Amino acid sequence: MNRQNNPQEVIVSGIHLELTPSLKTFVQDKAERLFRHQERIIRVRVELECDPKQAVAHRFTAKGHIQIYGPDMNASVSSDECHKATAMLIDKLDRMLERRAHMVKAKRQHVRVADLEEAATVDT
Numbered sequence: 001m002n003r004q005n006n007p008q009e010v011i012v013s014g015i016h017l018e019l020t021p022s023l024k025t026f027v028q029d030k031a032e033r034l035f036r037h038q039e040r041i042i043r044v045r046v047e048l049e050c051d052p053k054q055a056v057a058h059r060f061t062a063k064g065h066i067q068i069y070g071p072d073m074n075a076s077v078s079s080d081e082c083h084k085a086t087a088m089l090i091d092k093l094d095r096m097l098e099r100r101a102h103m104v105k106a107k108r109q110h111v112r113v114a115d116l117e118e119a120a121t122v123d124t
Helices: 021-035 082-109 113-123
Strands: 009-015 041-050 060-068 073-079
Touching: 009 021, 021 041, 021 082, 041 082, 060 082, 073 082
Parallel strands: 009 041
Antiparallel strands: 041 060, 060 073
C-alpha cells in the first residue's frame, strides 16, 4: 500500500510503565491492521497503563482512541499481560470499525421516506 499520500499516525504512550522498543513495535504492527479498514483514520493513540494496586487479572489496561472523520472511537481493555491487553484492544477497535463501516453502508442503501414521497408524487 502507498502510505505517502495519506500518512497515518500511531502514538504509543505508557502510564506508570516503561515502554520498550519491542513493545512500541508490537503496538504499531498491531495497529497497522486498523488502517486497512478505514483510509480516513487520522490518528490512533494507544495508552498502556500498569496499576500494581489492581488485581492481577486487571493489572494492565490498554486504552485506544481513534481520531477519524466523524465521531471519534474509544475503547479500553484490561488484562494480566501488557501484550495480551494490546492484542485484545486492537481486536475490539477492529470490530468497532467493521461495525461502523456496515452501518454506513446500510444507511447509504436505506430507502428514505422523502424519496418514497417524491416517487409517489411523480407517479400521480
